[in-house]
Amino acid sequence: MWIKGNLRRFFVFFFELWLAATLVLVLLCVLANTRRSSEMSSEAAEVCNCSQIGIASSPISEEVTATSGDSIESSFADLAELLPKVAMEDRTVIITSVNEAFARSNSLLDLFRESFVAGEKIAHLLDHVLVVAVDPAAFDHCRAVHPHCYHLKVKSMDLSSANNFMSETYVELVWTKLSLQQRVLELGYNFLFTDVDILWFRDPFRHIGVFADMTTSCDVFNGDGDDLSNWPNTGFYYVKSTNRTVEMLRRWRAARARYPPNHEQNIFNYIKHELAASLGVRVRFLDTAVFGGFCQLFHNDMARACTMHANCCVGLGNKLHDLRSVLDQWTNYTSLAPPEERKKNGGGGDRRAGWSVPAKCGTPDKRGGHYHHLTSFLLGALLPTVLLFFLASDRVGERLSTISSLGNGALAVGGRATARGGDDLTGVDGSAPAPAEKEKEKFPGLAELLPEVAMEDKTVIITSVNEAWAAPGSLLDLFRDSFNNGDGIAHLLDHVLVVAVDAGGFRRCKAVHPHCYLLDVVGAGAGDANLSSANRFMSRGYLELVWAKLSLQQRVLELGYSFLFTDVDIMWLRDPFRHISLYADVTISSDHFYGDAGDVARNSPNTGFYHVRSTNRTVEMLRYWRAARSRFPPESHDQNVFNGIKRELAGGELRVRIVFLDTAIFGGFCEYRPDAGVVCTVHANCCVGLENKVHDLKNVLADWKNYTAGLTSPEKKKNSAKFRWTFPAKCKASLKRH
Structure with a gap:
């Protein structure tokens, strides 16, 4: 045998x-x-x-291809009116596409929708799914079961049947999809495209960061999310709306003429290195252990699964059979215990909860199965x-x-790609926040300054200084020095807005930094408090400073900008945006971290470093936070008040999504345990006194320079846990050694 x-x-x-x-x-x-x-x-x-960028003389239907913004707009009638009804607060739309065979009763669209309802707290995401129907029958089926449907007219060909992979109609369909996605970006909306043969179980936005321009699933994942050698699967990918990503879609579509005949996934794989090199496109790949598929099913487990894709599977009947089996397995799994209980036991039995082999889509054996066939082919x-x-x-x-x-053309899109105006925030009630005139008067010149500082996605890094902190050799110089010595983050200094709270701090800032703003703290209620000196923690001047900071941050959100606030006594060593997900409204550092980023009750927030996305909900959160000051003792600063109301914010009507950052990555002197291989920032928290902070932060920066100077190979990086940081000598009286 x-x-x-x-x-x-x-x-x-x-x-x-x-x-x-x-x-x-x-x-x-x-x-x-x-x-x-x-x-x-x-x-x-x-x-x-x-051969213009965007059309490339390719055989794409004239109904979905255009040579200018105006003609593209006419190709997608009513799309601009429909998107605001579907989009989330941050102008993100989930898109899928169907034909008649996929949309009919008991076919893929029904399974797709059913998975959201069976998933863990993701049923609400269906309200933000735009189903694009490519034939009249599919459009009718969609409208019978789903609130947001769009009829995309493709050139004359039969798209209603269960077209096989790489057929002429299949290829035409995927390229049509790309044209529509480009238009979505031009209208200022981010999108997450998902094939309809993907089941959703958990919220994928928890794993999609703000750092990448494009985040895509894989057929095969090699373990490194930044490695362009991963093989992408464009059946599930997220793109944020910027001029750069609009140009990326144009070049992607143009490349079709260079690689005929082919579908968009293969061509993206061919040109991904070009896009990264010439446009600076940042691509992240999703782990198949979380975003699973039939290609690498054995890498996935139910305890972590977000999605399951019937990739590496041909035939509608086969997909339906095996996806139904997957959904049944998920239903059985979730019926065993509530999510909280499964989470508690995640390190044990849950980790062994695997999926059964797809019966119709292949039976890989223990040594790799269909990959033997793939290898030989x-x-x-x-x-x-x-x-x-x-x-x-x-x-x-x-x-x-x-x-x-x-x-090599310009990246400008006539204002469309960044068409998120200052007050154009799509919120819970669909209306934009309307700041009072006095708020505008309180921050003169801020609205004009922010566009000069902001990144393409309208994010600003903010820090604040007074004269003592901005003095030569003090915290501002150390702060800027850390960017220049960090791991490829010097360019982020161009997006740092330094807020000076006195005239001396403003003059010093202007001498060393391009983007400075003078905040009138006295006008905000500081009275005769001296804000120029090295104010000690919890002094009157310190308290007024932190609350004035909060007022300015609220105004930044109202103007349509997200922000990352960072105290100036924080050393930046790597890009923190890699660890900030789209899911969270607030991503915040911790004085003490207890292992679960979502544990609002136990983690101790540190408002010296936190990222807030601009939505109606976060604007209201800042108002609520500032108003709560009156409920606490007069000596309470913003951090104490936030800690006191964090459960109200997360569990009340606002339902603010708060995620805490691991102190091994976003370190501080309170829990001094930074891992040199992954550390992003080090904060002189739990340390009192300007001289103490400056002394010990200089040691942090010297340690980092020594570490990176000796880092000549990936192997050394793997051994970074052996690296020993100099313990904060001056701040040790405030610290507990770990």
């Missing part, structure tokens, strides 16, 4: 090898015969000036491909130079 099974595997392997080689050779013959005609076409394109394809590359090497340089010269 064993011999028979191995003989069968042997013959299957060589059959697949022969088949792959044959198919590639046939394709090469076809390409050779069409090379001359394609070159003639390109010459004609040069004469008629047809790819090996067969590799041989003639290498031969082709060798024979065509005289033209490789020419092709690469053509690729690198594509799309």
Whole structure:
């Protein structure tokens, strides 16, 4: 029996090898015969000036392809009116697409919607799903079951049937999807596209950070979310709306002409390095252990699963059968215990809760299953491909130079890609906050300054100083020095707004930093408090400073900007935005962290470092926070008050989503245990006195320079836990050694 099974595997392997080689050779013959005609076409394109970024003379339907913003707008009638009804507060829309076969009763659309209801507290996300129907019957089916449907007219071809992967209609459908997504970005909306053959179990936005321009799922994940060698699956990906991502979509669509015939996923894989190098597009890949699929099913477990994709599976019937099985398994799993109980036991039995093998979509064996077939197929394809590359090497340089010269136009989109005006906040009630005139008068010039400082996604980094902290060799110099010595974060200084609370601090800021703002703290109620000296913690001047800071932050949110506030006694070593998720309204550092980022009750917030997204809810949160000051003793500062009301904010009508940052990554002197391999910031918290802070933060920066100077290989980075930081000598009286 064993011999028979191995003989069968042997013959299957060589059959697949022969088949792959044959198919590639046939394709090469076809390409050779069409090379001359394609070159003639390109010459004609040069004469008629047809190859513009965004159209690239590709055979995309004129109904969904345009050469200008106005004509693109006419191609997607009513989309601009529909998006505000579907979008979340932060102008994010979830998009999926269906044809008649996918949308009919008991097909994929029903399963897709059912998964949201069966998932963990994600049913509300259905209100933000836009279902794009590509034929009239699908549109009718959609309207019968879902509130937000859009009929996308594709060029004349039958898109109603269960089209097979890589058929002409399938390829046309995925490229049409890309055109619509570009228009969504141009209208100023972020999107998360999800294939309809994906089941949702948990909120994926918890795993999508604010750092990346594009966050995409994978067919195969190698363990490093930043590694461009991961193989993307564009059946599930998030893109935020910026000029850069609009241009990314244009170049992606234009690349279709360079790689015919192909679908958008393969072409994105071909050009991802170009996009990263030429546009600076930041791509993050999602772990298949969390965003699972049938390609790497054995990497997934129910305790962490957010989604399950019927990828590496052909045929509507097969997908329906196996996705129904997946949903049944999930229902059985969740019926065993409530989420809180499963969370408690997550390190034990939950971690062993795996999925059963898809019955219709393949039966991978313990050694990798269908990957043996994939390996043999790819090996067969590799041989003639290498031969082709060798024979065509005289033209490789020419092709690469053509690729690198594509799309060097300006990134401006006529204001559309960043069409989120200062007061254009889509909130719970659909209305924008209307700040009183006195608020505008209180912060003169701020509205004009913010666009100069903000990142493309309208995020501003804010810190505050007085004359003592801004003096030469004091905290402001150390703060700026940390960016310049950090791991690729010097550019973030261009997005730091330094708020000076006195004239001396403002003058010193202007001498060393491009973006400074003078805040009238006295006018805010500081009275005769001296704000220029090295005010000690909890002094009158200190208290007025932190509450004035909160007023300014509220105004920043009202103007439509998200912010990351950082005390000036924090050393920045790596980019913190990699650890801030789209899910949270507030992402905040901790004095003491108890292992669960969502534990509002136990974690101790530190408002010296926190990120807030601009929505109606967060504007109201800042108002509520400031108003709560009167309920606490006069000597209470903003941090104490926030700690006192955090459960009200999270559990009340506002339902603010608060996420706490791990002190191993966002370290401080209260819990001094930074991991050199992952640390982002170090805060001189639990430390009293300017001189003490300056002394010990200099040691932090010196330690970091020593660590990075000796960091010559990934292996050393892995051994970063052995690195020993200098214990804060001057601040030790305020610290408990860990």
